Amino acid sequence: MFKSTRQHPIVIFTGIFKELKSFVGPILIALLLSRGDGFLSFDMFFFLFLGGMLILSLVWGFLKWFFFIYDYEDGVLHTKSGIIIKKHRYIKKERVQTINLKAGPILRILQLVSLQIETAGGFAEPELNIAAVSISKAKRLKELLKSNHEKEVNEGKKEVTEERKEEAKPVSNHRHVLSFKTLIVAGLTSGGVGIIFSIIGIVFSQVIVFIPDEMWEMFFEQFMITVDQFMASSIVGAIAFLVFVILITSWILSAARMIISYAFFTIERGGDDIQITRGLLEKKQLTLKLHRIQAVTIIEGIIRQPFGFATLQVEVAGGASQDESYTTIIHPLIKVSQIQHFLDEMIPEYKYTQADIKPLPKRSLKRYMIRGVAPFLLLLPIFYFVPFAWIGSIIFLPIGYLAYRRYKDGGSYVKDDMLQIRFRKIARVTALVTKSHMQNLALSTNFLQKRSRVTTLSTTVLSAPACMIFSVKDVCETAAKDVFAWYSRSTL
Amino acid sequence: MTVPKERIDPSALKAWRVGGIISFIIYIVLVAVYFIVAQRYPRLPMVIGWILIGLVLLSGVLQVIVIPKIRMWYWRYEIREDEIDIQYGIIVIKRTLIPMIRIQHVDTEQGPILRFFKLSTLSISTAGSTHKIPALDVERALNLRNEISYLARVSDEDV
Incomplete structure (x- = not known):
């Protein structure tokens, strides 16, 4: 029980400080601008304005403080706030x-x-x-909120562990190390090419400005001579060659990035914990609590899918207090046929039954095709009016195919406690959620859907960031x- | 799968309409300002003013007459022992099911218009989402709040 209370009135003033802070910029600008002409005549206005602002924010701060009330009763913490819009x-x-107590310098003095x-x-x-409450009150409130809370959490944990122990018959340790070959393949098929490609593009476009013209010409001449040896000295050939070089470079770079951060990838389950260690230059270690895992996602990228490979990820919710939530890779490259076996060892709660997923009805195909292709129809006038742009209409082939795949891959399936949802943006994603x-x-x-x-x-x-x-x-x-x-x- | 049983308070319709009328008035004032300014600066074309008037009238009709009706028509909710079932929407009709054990906290909110009609908005937050039941009778919102709070406490399942 905690009676209805307002915050300490100091809040009215600390609030003003905060608001004044946002005024500092405009005030400085005003001062700087006024330097030129008669300073004094401006001065009066300025101080009137400043005074008005001060009074306004004082009144606002007071009202805000006055209308903010909190109390605690029967296990429910209740706050009431809002000047115009009342909020409970x-x-x-x-x-x-979590309950956090903080104190800045002003608060500490008081x-x-x-x-x-x-x-x-x-x-x-x-x-x-x-925003401000006496230390004793804060501590009491914290006690009230915590006393039961701690106990329950502990009890809950105990229950969970007991359950787990029953489930995982002998507390077996499973360990899985990513082989070097798989790592290389994972790197080469990581599909980060696009990102790196655009980064290179951006850097290139920034740097290009600083290169003196003569050097540029020299380089180009040299380049043309080199290229000449490869192909006919047409400008199209040169550009194609350049693009090719950049593509290859970015492919290698993205593969290297993946290989460096996932080298020595080891995942190990002991009891209720999953431990992941990885990294070539910087060793990263991560411990996951099994019961904090919210979902498993199977991601089949466009390069990997034809070979029957996928990436396994989990969504993890924040722990009771300290650690944050995140999405994390539990297997960088796994054969789809191996997924169930791997899950059985690591997160036995999750079952992946690919074959059972209910496909979308035939009537959805039309909707998927329209949704996928329609935005690109806007390009049609360009294809028609700009000479040679009609070549661009070739884009409808991959777009149409992607739309078709999206239709083909969509689906859902429910079994026991598990929902499987499968969809595709670019890569095919299957989410397993209990x-x-x-x-x-x-x-x-x-x-339209209703029809x-x-x-x-x-x-x-739950996941990161929200x-x-x-x-x-x-x-x-x-x-x-x-x-x-x-x-x-x-x-x- | 039948639709949820309860509709929201009929006076919500009035509250939404009043809200619509207020924003309609604000738009009219803005358009009037445009006309006054346009008279001084003949370079601003009058056509734009007329288009604006058309848009304002259209949005007025939609906001005051059409949308509140549709909204009212589709809005349903049901609070069962272990879950909350809501349905709402204007063009896209959304049906959502929220288990009691997932509920983190409950808010009630009341702006000036809702206060005048003695209504209140109930918003229900889970760890990952917030759901609002707009314009409930104040008394009803309070009861629901208590009910949900009570029901949601019974369970102690983990997140």
Whole structure:
């Protein structure tokens, strides 16, 4: 029990400091500009303005302080705030993840602290921020919120570990080391070419300005002579050669980057923890708690997919207090047929059954094709009017094919506790999520989709920096309804 | 899969319309300002003014008459023992299911217009998303808040 309280009134003034800080810039500019003409005549206005601002922010600060009230009762922390828009917030004690006490210089002099309370989830702002409160009150509040909380967390953990122990019969240690050959292949197929290519392009375009013309000409002459030996001395050939060189370089660079950061990749499971070690120059080590894993994603890049290879990733939620959330690679390159075996060893909760994924209905194909191709139809006038640009219309081949693949690869499947969602942007992604890690389930349908009885299925899981939404468009309505019914805890 | 049972408070329609009218008035003032300025500077074409008037009228009709009706028509929610089921939308109709155990905190919010109509917006946050049920009767919002808070506390499943 904690009675309705306001913050310490000092907040009114510290708030003003903050607001004044944002005025410093404009004021300085005003001063600098006024230097030229009669300073005095300007002065009066200036001080009037400054005074007005000060009074306004004082009033604003006062109102803000006056209307911010917090109390704690029956395990619920309640805040009431807002001058024009009234806002009440209710946070259950069990949901509080971290309680931070901080004190700046002003607060320290007055023996005050500021208190931030955060719950799970990656919202950037803390859920509750009490800017100034006496140390004793803050400590009491912290005790109230924590006493039970700690106990429950511990109990929860105990339960979890007990469960785990039962599941993982003998506490077996599994260890998997990435072979050198696989690493090289992973590097060469990493598909980071695009990124590096554009980086090189940017650097090149910046540097080009500084090269003196003579040197440029000299270089070009030299270059042409070299190129001459390769092909006919046409400018097109030279450009093609240049592009080719840049492409190869960026390919090698991106492969090297991948190889350096994933060299000696070792993943090891002992009991409830997964430990990952990797890196050639800088050794990185990472420990994951098994029950913090929110989802497994299988990513099949366009280069890797034809060879039956994929990358395995997990989405991890933040721990109770210190560590953050992140997406992390648990296998840089794995044969698709090996995935289930690997998961069984590392994260046995997750089952991957590729063959069972329900494809999208035929009627969705049209929608996928239109969605994929339509934006590029805007280019048609260019192809028509600009000479030779019609060659560009070749772009419709890959675009159309990609749209078709997106349709072909979309799908969803539910079994036991696991939802599998498969979709493609460029790479094909299969997400495995258990019911207990889904934050919600949503079906959204626009009127066109409604007419063809399809819907967009999506779910949210915790991840970095905020959350991850997996969704697949134009799922058959009945299939989506099945998923909805599966997720619902009541009988619909 | 039937639609959720409950509709939101009928006076929400009035609140949305008042909101629509206010923004309509603001747009009209802005257009009027354009006309006044355009009279002084003949270089500004009048045509733009007329186009603006057309747009403002159109958006007025949409915001005051059409959209609130559609919104009201689709808005449904149901609070069951272990989950919240909501449906809303204007062009895209979204149906969302939020398990009670995923709920982190509940907010109620009330601006001046809603206060006048004795309404309040309930927003429900999970660790990864926030969902709003707009314009509920104040009393109802409070009850729901307590209900959700209570139901959500019962469970102690981990995130």
